[in-house]
Amino acid sequence: MKQLVFVVTLLLAIMGCARKQGVIVDTRGIDLQLYQQDLYECQQYAQQVESKAGSGAVGGALVGGAIGAVIGGRHSVQKGAGVGAISGLARGGAMTRREKQQVVKNCLRGRGYSVLN
16 A cells, blocks of 8 residues: 555656646747737647546556456455556656647747747
8 A cells, every 4th residue: 555655646746747847939039928829829729639648547557457467366456457547647647748738839830939848
């Protein structure tokens, strides 16, 4: 049980760090109000990206359960599936955030901004 709490805490910390990254744009010579409007519109496009968290959780549970079955015992299967589901959920969520960020970057580049990251 302590291991599960540790894994969950670690994954939440990693997810929190990944969330803080944003798009960096060279703002020299641009109208900041227009940029804010363009950024907002690009972020709205990014909301169309479908979440991969659910499928990641299912895949992780299957892999974790299989590993637990190999290790042995019914409790190992349950623990493995639980840890796998949590890690798959985190991985799927991170993939979704990266894809959304890429949509915003591509959108801003398409509107003529110099995206630095």
